[in-house]
Amino acid sequence: MSGRFSRAVLIASFALSCSAVLAAVPDADGDSEWQAYISLAADPGSTPASPVGPTTPEGGFSAPERVSFGEKMRERVLDQLCRNVRLRYEYNLPGDFGGTGTGFKRWLAPRPDGRLTVIDEETLRVGYSHAFSEALGQAAGAAVALRLGGSLEGSSMVIRPLEGKATCKELDTLVDLRDIKTILPLKGERIAAMKIGELWRLPFRLTVGHAETLSDAAAENLNISLSFNGAETGAAALTIYRLSESALRFRFRVDRVEVRTKGGQIAETIPAAQFASLGADILSKFIDREAARRLKSYTAASLGFEHSSSHGKRVLLEYVVDPRDPAQAEAVAAALHGDFESLVKMGWRMSAQQATDENVEAAYLRMKAEHDAQLGEASYAAINAYARKAELTTLNLPLLTAQNWATLQGDDTTARYGGEGGEYHFEHADKSRASEYVILPFVGPMIKDNVQRDVQVVTQAKAGEAYGDPIVVYIQQHGFLRTTESSVRETAAQFSDIMALAGTHGNGANPRLALPLAQYFPVPPPAPEPDFGRPIDPYAPPGANQEPSNRNASIAFTLVFNQEAVKQLMAATSEDIVKSYAAVADSPSVMNRFLCFIGCRDEKDELRALAQEASGLVADLLAVRNAPDNESRSAALAKAFGGLGQSGLSYDRALRVFVQLVDPMDLTADFVAVVDRPKGKEDLALHYVLKRDRPDNELLRSAGEAKSRFAEPSILMD
Numbered sequence: 242m243s244g245r246f247s248r249a250v251l252i253a254s255f256a257l258s259c260s261a262v263l264a265a266v267p268d269a270d271g272d273s274e275w276q277a278y279i280s281l282a283a284d285p286g287s288t289p290a291s292p293v294g295p296t297t298p299e300g301g302f303s304a305p306e307r308v309s310f311g312e313k314m315r316e317r318v319l320d321q322l323c324r325n326v327r328l329r330y331e332y333n334l335p336g337d338f339g340g341t342g343t344g345f346k347r348w349l350a351p352r353p354d355g356r357l358t359v360i361d362e363e364t365l366r367v368g369y370s371h372a373f374s375e376a377l378g379q380a381a382g383a384a385v386a387l388r389l390g391g392s393l394e395g396s397s398m399v400i401r402p403l404e405g406k407a408t409c410k411e412l413d414t415l416v417d418l419r420d421i422k423t424i425l426p427l428k429g430e431r432i433a434a435m436k437i438g439e440l441w442r443l444p445f446r447l448t449v450g451h452a453e454t455l456s457d458a459a460a461e462n463l464n465i466s467l468s469f470n471g472a473e474t475g476a477a478a479l480t481i482y483r484l485s486e487s488a489l490r491f492r493f494r495v496d497r498v499e500v501r502t503k504g505g506q507i508a509e510t511i512p513a514a515q516f517a518s519l520g521a522d523i524l525s526k527f528i529d530r531e532a533a534r535r536l537k538s539y540t541a542a543s544l545g546f547e548h549s550s551s552h553g554k555r556v557l558l559e560y561v562v563d564p565r566d567p568a569q570a571e572a573v574a575a576a577l578h579g580d581f582e583s584l585v586k587m588g589w590r591m592s593a594q595q596a597t598d599e600n601v602e603a604a605y606l607r608m609k610a611e612h613d614a615q616l617g618e619a620s621y622a623a624i625n626a627y628a629r630k631a632e633l634t635t636l637n638l639p640l641l642t643a644q645n646w647a648t649l650q651g652d653d654t655t656a657r658y659g660g661e662g663g664e665y666h667f668e669h670a671d672k673s674r675a676s677e678y679v680i681l682p683f684v685g686p687m688i689k690d691n692v693q694r695d696v697q698v699v700t701q702a703k704a705g706e707a708y709g710d711p712i713v714v715y716i717q718q719h720g721f722l723r724t725t726e727s728s729v730r731e732t733a734a735q736f737s738d739i740m741a742l743a744g745t746h747g748n749g750a751n752p753r754l755a756l757p758l759a760q761y762f763p764v765p766p767p768a769p770e771p772d773f774g775r776p777i778d779p780y781a782p783p784g785a786n787q788e789p790s791n792r793n794a795s796i797a798f799t800l801v802f803n804q805e806a807v808k809q810l811m812a813a814t815s816e817d818i819v820k821s822y823a824a825v826a827d828s829p830s831v832m833n834r835f836l837c838f839i840g841c842r843d844e845k846d847e848l849r850a851l852a853q854e855a856s857g858l859v860a861d862l863l864a865v866r867n868a869p870d871n872e873s874r875s876a877a878l879a880k881a882f883g884g885l886g887q888s889g890l891s892y893d894r895a896l897r898v899f900v901q902l903v904d905p906m907d908l909t910a911d912f913v914a915v916v917d918r919p920k921g922k923e924d925l926a927l928h929y930v931l932k933r934d935r936p937d938n939e940l941l942r943s944a945g946e947a948k949s950r951f952a953e954p955s956i957l958m959d
Contacts (some may be wrong), residue, residue, distance in 0.1 A: 273757045278928040282305055298937050299911035302945035303716045303799040305952030308718045310693055312955060314720040315351055324414060340368020349408050349415055357403040360406055362420050368392035383457040390765050391449040397424040401956055402438040419600045428572055429571035431548045432746050433564045435483040440959055443479040448472055470502040479577060482959040490574050492559035492959060504547030534564035545635040552628040556605045560616040572615045622658040625951045643673040655947045661738050662704040665947050670883025672892060691724035694892040696882040698875040699944045708871040710804035712940055715896055719793040729763035729794045733914055739897055743905040754905055756912060792917040797909055800909040803938050806907035811866040813902045815859045822855045822903040857888030858898060909935050
């Protein structure tokens with residue numbers, strides 16, 4: 242359809258929608274399409290494709306996002322008081338060579354499943370950095386600065402799981418110096434003795450970069466700055482991970498990334514800064530210098546903006562062996578000895594821009610052939626190329642709140658060697674918000690409310706073939722710390738409401754597709770009318786005066802549109818699209834005013850916006866339909882779902898329309914909710930799947946395996 246949107250189509254469609262919006266699809270037997278998920282796997286550590294344990298293909302695909310999101314939720318929480326306790330020794334050279342030195346650290350950290358780990362790390366660094374600064378004219382505080390530098394860093398890490406989950410109760414383990422473990426010496430018998438879940442990591446990183454800063458002290462405590470940074474990094478990592486009694490995974494990665502960042506910040510230090518600075522100077526004699534700097538940072542208010550672009554290439558090779566076989570364990574040890582030198586050379590070559598697609602692939606295949614001879618055929622071998630554009634906005638108010646808004650757009654192409662072969666192409670459109678409130682020094686935020694929305698469109702080209710039909714995966718996650726039950730209930734209800742729209746084409750809701758959550762999130766009785774003549778009883782039972790807060794809660798929702806569902810989106814008529822849009826508009830009265838706008842030429846801005854959104858949805862799906870190939874079609878789908886097209890409707894708003902246009906049998910989904918309720922109330926752990934009579938999607942499974950291997954790794958997982 243051209244840019245001219247047919248008013249006749251709009252009038253007819255909205256007339257139909259206004260008469261049908263309250264009509265519900267009849268529920269034949271009251272049964273839900275959702276099923277409780279019960280895993281029969283006995284050993285979560287034996288599922289390498291899913292770092293959050295056994296799950297569905299839908300849950301496995303979203304596992305990397307769930308791990309990353311969970312780590313962010315666990316940052317800076319109350320238990321951080323004990324997690325900040327670290328055994329540490331560091332030595333660094335002074336001056337421009339301050340990045341050169343050695344060190345040892347031992348600390349505790351939680352895994353995604355809540356279990357604690359103890360980490361022993363040894364590092365060796367060589368670094369140089371020098372700054373040039375020049376005042377601008379006679380301005381008191383205006384200056385321009387240039388910093389050039391580079392670093393080469395290598396380390397060895399041993400990460401071992403513990404039985405407990407409370408950090409403070411494991412401090413005796415932390416301070417037991419007899420328990421320190423290192424990777425060296427690399428011997429077969431030491432590898433065979435690794436515990437299930439134990440991880441050895443040998444990372445190496447070479448970085449060369451520059452930074453330009455323009456700053457001005459506009460007032461005594463106010464600073465304004467603009468910055469432009471560039472960095473090129475080559476990184477290599479060797480890891481050994483004990484999956485189970487009979488399986489040990491040996492993996493190496495090599496990454497090269499080039500990042501360009503530009504941004505600005507306005508920062509003001511409140512008058513209490515002088516006191517905080519004095520406190521920091523005193524505290525630095527008794528506690529970690531980093532903690533003293535953190536205390537000083539609590540007095541700074543800032544508003545920042547940043548835009549970055551990056552592109553890079555990653556290679557990965559992994560083998561799974563039986564560590565109980567002495568010959569296989571010795572082969573892993575021998576491979577580690579030889580690999581370290583090879584990986585350092587490859588990381589140097591890639592970071593120094595001496596690598597082309599051809600010679601990286603050639604070096605990689607030579608390495609693969611050598612390891613295949615030692616360890617047998619690789620269980621996974623692939624090269625990944627990627628590009629990203631990201632925007633970040635931050636707001637910090639001392640002790641009150643820290644806000645972070647981020648958007649990301651990008652694409653990945655992963656080429657597999659061996660196995661099923663072929664390529665996977667991923668298109669991304671992501672948006673996140675992190676909110677923290679009542680931030681206490683060293684304790685962290687008392688309240689957190691984080692949300693992340695991801696749209697990923699995937700298509701596959703088998704060896705020698707063109708890219709096939711794409712699938713769309715929508716992922717949304719919410720995390721809460723000390724929030725009310727109603728906040729969690731309302732968030733969960735949003736997903737239930739979205740799913741109840743599946744396949745309805747603007748004709749109301751389908752209760753069979755709604756999530757069965759009522760029994761787990763009951764609506765509390767209405768609060769009694771306030772009696773202003775009687776004071777509030779502070780000793781009243783919980784809930785009498787106000788709703789108690791949960792300790793923490795998390796919700797993860799994954800919805801997959803399979804290939805047939807995507808075809809149905811492309812085949813949707815303009816009338817069907819607009820009717821579905823009308824069904825989820827704010828209210829019938831708004832839609833009636835919209836009709837008046839079309840017929841009566843009422844020019845109010847809000848009504849014009851409705852028309853633009855509706856016509857934009859039609860145009861966005863038309864762009865998907867008219868794409869010349871499936872790779873281009875994937876990019877158009879990511880724009881349509883991520884609000885990057887003409888409609889401007891992003892994520893869950895667009896999803897409410899698109900889910901109506903497809904057959905529910907071509908949708909699969911995974912829903913997880915975990916709520917840690919106040920003392921005396923039963924905790925909640927739900928896992929529901931929309932899988933009844935729906936076969937597993939092979940593209941979803943294999944693409945999820947590829948994605949999880951190239952996701953940004955947590956140091957605690959591999």
